[in-house]
Amino acid sequence: MINKKAQIGETTTWIVATIVILVFVFLFIFASGLMAVAKPTLSLDADNAKEDHITQEMLFSILRYEADGREMIDYLAEAKDNGNYKEFESFVEILLERFEADGVKCNFYVYDLVSGVKLAGVEKGSDDAGEAKLEIGQLEVLLEC
Amino acid sequence: MFNKKGEERELSFYWIIIFTIVAVALVSGVLVFYSHPIDVRKAESGILANKVVNCVVHEGVIQEEVIEDIRNNGIDEACDLVLTDKTGLYDKEQYYIELNINGEIFKYGDEEYGPFCGHEKSKENIPVCYEREFFVLNSDNSFVKMEVLGAVAKIKQNS
Numbered sequence: 001m002i003n004k005k006a007q008i009g010e011t012t013t014w015i016v017a018t019i020v021i022l023v024f025v026f027l028f029i030f031a032s033g034l035m036a037v038a039k040p041t042l043s044l045d046a047d048n049a050k051e052d053h054i055t056q057e058m059l060f061s062i063l064r065y066e067a068d069g070r071e072m073i074d075y076l077a078e079a080k081d082n083g084n085y086k087e088f089e090s091f092v093e094i095l096l097e098r099f100e101a102d103g104v105k106c107n108f109y110v111y112d113l114v115s116g117v118k119l120a121g122v123e124k125g126s127d128d129a130g131e132a133k134l135e136i137g138q139l140e141v142l143l144e145c
Numbered sequence: 146m147f148n149k150k151g152e153e154r155e156l157s158f159y160w161i162i163i164f165t166i167v168a169v170a171l172v173s174g175v176l177v178f179y180s181h182p183i184d185v186r187k188a189e190s191g192i193l194a195n196k197v198v199n200c201v202v203h204e205g206v207i208q209e210e211v212i213e214d215i216r217n218n219g220i221d222e223a224c225d226l227v228l229t230d231k232t233g234l235y236d237k238e239q240y241y242i243e244l245n246i247n248g249e250i251f252k253y254g255d256e257e258y259g260p261f262c263g264h265e266k267s268k269e270n271i272p273v274c275y276e277r278e279f280f281v282l283n284s285d286n287s288f289v290k291m292e293v294l295g296a297v298a299k300i301k302q303n304s
Contacts, residue, residue, distance in 0.1 A: 014159050021163060025170035032174035036181035053195040054277050054293070060205030061282040095288070102290055104278050129277055145279065 052130035059132040059143040062108070067091050073136070076110065080139060085110065085120035096124045106145040113140050186273035186297040193226075194275045194295035197242055200224035206282045207289060212246065220244065220253040228254065234301045241272070245292035258296040272298040 063073040072091060079088040092108050099106055105127050110120040113135060126144040134141045197220060201211050214223035220242055221228065228240045241254035262274035274296040280288045 018159070018163065018166075021166060025166055028170055029174050029177060032177040036178045052191075054198050054279050057198060057202045057205050057281055058279045061202075061280065061288070062205070064205050064282060065288070066286045098288065099280050102278075102280070104280060104290075 051132060055130040055132040055143055055145050056134075058106070058145060059134055059141065062092065062095055062143065063134070063141070065095065076136065076139070076141070079120070080137070089120045089122055092120075093122045096122050100124045104145060106143055109142045109144075111140045111142065113138050182303060184273070184303045186299060186303060187275065190273055190275035190295040190297045192295075193240065193242060193297070194277060194293045196226065197224055197244055197295070198277075198279075198291070198293055201244065201246070202281045202291075206284065207246070207291075209284055215244075215251050220251055226253070232302070235299075239298045241294070241296040241298075243292075243294040247289045247291075254296075255298070258298055259294065262294060262296055270300050270303075272296045272300070 063071065063076070065072050067075070072088070075088045075091060079085040088110075096106055096108060105125045107123045107126050108121065109118055111118055119139070129145050131142065131144045133143075200223065201208060201215070211223055217223075220226065226242075228238070230239050238255040241256060241258040242252065243259060244251040258272040258274075261271045262276060264271060274294060276292070276294045278290065278292050280290055283289045
């Protein structure tokens with residue numbers, strides 16, 4: 001009789017343990033399923049990859065655009081030297097307004113790489129399609145489209 | 146002594162069951178997690194569109210000789226694109242590229258996929274697209290509007 005009691009106790013312990021283990025097992029499988037659904041898509045996704053080649057080409061084209069016989073990048077270098085970005089900004093604004101009129105909205109910024117201070121900026125509202133950065137000497141040029 | 150032996154045997158039987166349950170659970174969990182499909186068509190169509198733009202535009206300026214090559218030989222040959230499906234799952238082309246340069250349109254692939262673009266969120270099991278409008282310089286220092294569209298079907302692999 002005493003032996004049987006011991007066996008009952010042991011069996012009860014194992015039944016409870018088995019139920020607990022089974023609960024954990026089902027929770028684990030359920031959580032795996034949830035995590036699989038919520039698994040982020042590849043970061044290669046064109047929507048997620050902010051810096052893209054197309055915006056890079058557009059940034060190049062803005063900087064290479066010639067106004068009054070000089071490229072925009074020359075105006076930028078001149079602005080950096082004399083610390084006045086007004087003329088450069090006005091040229092960029094004309095370009096971005098033209099793009100905006102044709103359905104392409106972009107923001108253009110110039111930052112000081114060392115201090116991080118924004119030196120110039122033209123905002124026309126970005127479509128969040130992509131962005132491109134370019135380091136020119138101590139300046140960082142950013143285009144968001 | 147006899148009782149102890151009996152108890153050990155019962156325990157080992159339980160242990161086998163528990164180990165089996167845990168092993169099955171681990172395998173099931175891993176299978177459930179990794180068998181969930183990842184749709185990379187959005188990335189694929191974006192890469193395709195970027196590749197075409199990279200071919201046509203160099204440092205912000207349209208390459209006239211490449212455009213001429215596209216006119217004569219098509220986008221695939223001019224831009225060295227190999228878009229043949231090697232899975233054997235499909236009978237026809239799984240890609241569509243459309244390049245609009247200032248109103249001149251160049252196409253490659255199955256044009257049927259074009260109209261599906263822009264409806265990916267409202268419908269399932271349709272081709273996935275990447276569309277961009279942007280400006281680049283022409284050789285005469287004027288800005289030209291370009292539109293590129295890349296569409297990837299591969300419905301069977303992503304349904």
